[in-house]
Amino acid sequence: MNCLACQQPIIEQRSWQNILLLPAEKKMCSQCEQQLTRISQPTCSYCGRNDTLDCQDCQRWVTKVVLQQNRAVYRYNPFLKEIIARFKYRGDYQLIDMFNKELKHAFHSHYNQLKATALAVPIPLSNARLQARCFNQAEAIAQRLPLSISNLLIRTEGEKQAKKNRKARLAMANPFMLSPQPTSKDRAIVIIDDIYTTGATIHHAASTLFENGYHNVYSFTLAR
Incomplete structure (x- = not known):
């Protein structure tokens, strides 16, 4: 092999x-x-970052408590950045299989307290982006977790986040709306994405869910 x-x-x-x-x-x-750095003991109790006590990214979010917390498997270092780029943008889908064991282990470590009825909600792509890429990287991660998957969110804006700088990401309007599929609002929701950077994407998703009655929302990412 x-x-x-x-x-x-x-x-x-x-x-x-x-x-x-x-x-x-x-x-x-x-x-x-x-070359991978696992996040075993997050310093920031909110976003899961492990390299600073004063997490600047979280200061703008903690006043809007719509997300319980984020947890991630690895630090987003240059090696993992290249792996994710190959996976997302160059169609090397099998690379996600390298993380099967660690995804499950980290999820159980951080979210073992969640009930079996919790749902994984992948961050959606726009229809155009999904058609071009042929898969949703967040859904690929969700498929490797011990949760049922629900596509509760719909993306209404399709601009690539990778093309935006930090300021633009933080200032962007909420690109999500709730899908019409019925789901019990008593169930815990775990938003799934590949990377947590500024937190804008995940917090917009959490806000959409919170405003529609889902008040027990967490998130889980491959990298932070």
Whole structure:
């Protein structure tokens, strides 16, 4: 098996434990794994960031408590930035399989208290973006979590967030509306996306849900 990130052969150390337990086939080599930084103890209790005590991104959001908290698996470093770019923009869909185990582990670690009735709500793409990309990266992440998926949100604006600077992202109008599909408003909602940067996208999504009666809203991302 070759590493999905660097295409080099994955060499595993042989042990009696490996033979007896028949571990799942690895998708990433140890060299690439070492370039990822897991977020194990978030410093910011709100957004899950782990490199600062004074989280500037959260100061504008805490006055509008529509999101309980965000939690992420990894820090958004240059290595992960390149992996996500290959996954999202260059159609290398299989790269998401490298994170199957860590996505589940991190989700259970942070959200084990949520009931089994909680729903994963992926951040939607516009119809044009979905047609061009052929998949929604947030939905691909949601499919690897132990939750039922509900497409409760519809995107009404299709401009790429990657093209916007920090100021533009924070100033953007809410691009979401609620879909007409019925869902119990007593269920916890976990918004799913690939990256939490300024928090604008996720907070707009949370605001849309909150304004429509969903008051138990969390979020979970691959990177922060």
